Amino acid sequence: MLRRDLLRKVRQIQIRSRHKVLDLFGGHYHSVFKGQGMEFEEVRPYVTGDDVRSIDWNVTARFGHPFIKKFSEERELTVVLLVDVSASLGFGSQHGLKREQAAEIAAVLALSASLNQDRVGLILFAEDVVKYLPPRRGSSHTLRLIREVLAADTGAGAATRLTPALTFLNLVTHRRAVVFLVSDFFIAEDFTRPLQTTARRHDLVALRLADPAEASPPAVGLVPWRDAETGRTALLDTSSRRVRQALRHRAERHAALQAERLRKAGVDLLDLSTDRPWERDLMGFFRRRERRRG
Secondary structure (H helix, E strand, C coil): HHHCCCCCCCHHHHHHHHHHHHHHHHHHHHHHCCCCEEECCCCCEECCCCCHHHHHHHHHHHCCCCEEEEECCCCCCEEEEEEEHHHHHHHCCCCCCCCHHHHHHHHHHHHHHHHCCCCCEEEEEEECCEEEEEEECCHHHHHHHHHHHHCCCCCCCCCCCCHHHHHHHHCCCCCCCCCEEEEECCCCCCHHHHHHHHHCCCEEEEEECCHHHHCCCHHHHHHHHEEECCCCCCEECCCHHHHHHHCCCCCCCCHHHHHHHHHCCEEEEEEEEECHHHHHHHHHHHHHHHHHHC
């Protein structure tokens, strides 16, 4: 992508994302992801109705009447966007590329965090870690996050491996963070063990991107079919019902396998598609997590 076109695309995504953050998400981000931890604020005299479990017995013994510990939610949150930029993200049938959708999702999440004075970091990965931006605040940092997602070019045949990205995340992120894993999960390796390790350390949320034409291509006759990550090609008869069913069943089996790995690790999974407004799905996900926490 030419630099001029890239900057224009970044600006378009920034404008659309800011409207979505302000109009749709409102306080949902704060209520879902704030308060992941509690920090001590002060002690004060006990009053009727206070939770007796909050009594500070050391201070109570010293002064001869009860005091309680007061805690407040941690105000600073670290958000890490773990974004897949492998070759398969360059696919899109009618409603834009999956990579563009990933950039817009990253922008909305980064802007939501920025408006709440949280720090946001970025890890781009394909076969290995491609780019790392340490967590920071500020609008210029947010713009760079969007630009890096759009500009990432891993080249043809770049497969996806999640293990190196998760290992790197655990090495560079020492305090608990909210981690959004954005990927189409076209991943052949078994990433179960590093996924479980990461899910124990962080609040890990998986956002799986899909395009309907990948599993159900239109019936247009013979077409050359190329795997973007392996480079393998085949000539498929898309007018054949049997061929289309085989493609759909293969995609469904793979999706079910990845979903089961995420479930066993305790990772929340949200499926997003290029053929429908993803922001409504994401807002619904925020609301479900908010109710679950409540």
